Amino acid sequence: EVQLVQSGAEVKKPGESLRISCKGSGYSFTSYWITWVRQMPGKGLEWMGRIDPTDSYTNYSPSFRGHVTISTDTAFSTAYLQWSSLEASDTAIFYCARLRVGGTDLDYWGQGTLVTVSS
Amino acid sequence: QSALTQPASVSGSPGQSITISCTGTSSDVGGYNSVSWYQQHPGKAPKLMIYDVSDRPSGVSNRFSGSKSGNTASLTISGLQAEDEADYYCSSYTSSSTLYVFGTGTKVTVL
Numbered sequence: 702e703v704q705l706v707q708s709g710a711e712v713k714k715p716g717e718s719l720r721i722s723c724k725g726s727g728y729s730f731t732s733y734w735i736t737w738v739r740q741m742p743g744k745g746l747e748w749m750g751r752i753d754p755t756d757s758y759t760n761y762s763p764s765f766r767g768h769v770t771i772s773t774d775t776a777f778s779t780a781y782l783q784w785s786s787l788e789a790s791d792t793a794i795f796y797c798a799r800l801r802v803g804g805t806d807l808d809y810w811g812q813g814t815l816v817t818v819s820s
Numbered sequence: 821q822s823a824l825t826q827p828a829s830v831s832g833s834p835g836q837s838i839t840i841s842c843t844g845t846s847s848d849v850g851g852y853n854s855v856s857w858y859q860q861h862p863g864k865a866p867k868l869m870i871y872d873v874s875d876r877p878s879g880v881s882n883r884f885s886g887s888k889s890g891n892t893a894s895l896t897i898s899g900l901q902a903e904d905e906a907d908y909y910c911s912s913y914t915s916s917s918t919l920y921v922f923g924t925g926t927k928v929t930v931l
Contacts, residue, residue: 736920738866746858746860748911762917804871804872805852805854805911805920806856806872808868808877813865
């Protein structure tokens with residue numbers, strides 16, 4: 702069974718750093734790109750970026766480029782989303798999702814990680 | 821790159837059919853057969869319902885169907901059921917630097 706299991710909820714202060722994770726299982730992790738999606742409280746979905754676990758090639762949405770970093774560790778079949786300096790506006794649920802091979806859709810999703818940034 | 825435009829809400833009675841529209845431009849919806857639809861129940865992760873405009877993943881009910889005309893894609897839910905009450909988002913590949921764009925989302929209410 703394909704699963705993407707994300708790390709638990711986080712509460713951070715502005716200016717702090719954070720890395721959240723997404724562990725894939727039940728499939729060949731290096732065969733599928735991973736995408737990260739943001740959902741701010743009560744709002745819609747926003748595409749943040751994607752990574753090819755084979756070579757760590759990444760694409761970022763202009764809205765998020767320079768503010769977050771997407772990476773993977775193939776030894777642990779895990780993708781990461783990290784911030785070096787959080788802002789209150791980063792408060793949201795973050796989902797990882799698998800990009801279907803040869804397609805542009807997201808066929809499996811993690812359960813989401815709630816990040817709360819507050820002083 | 822602006823979000824694709826969806827109606828904020830659509831409602832219907834059990835057994836009826838409803839259609840959700842998703843309007844973009846020739847740079848996204850109109851330019852590629854790469855429209856997908858996602859269902860999201862409150863507090864849950866989105867679920868893929870339609871991909872490549874009209875294809876259904878294994879396990880998704882055939883009551884869900886997709887189509888596209890020009891710059892507008894549509895999701896139709898036939899034989900509406902209480903369990904269909906959720907938020908629905910369209911998505912498309914785009915030629916802009918964003919690469920992918922989601923719709924604004926539509927809340928479906930079963931009366």
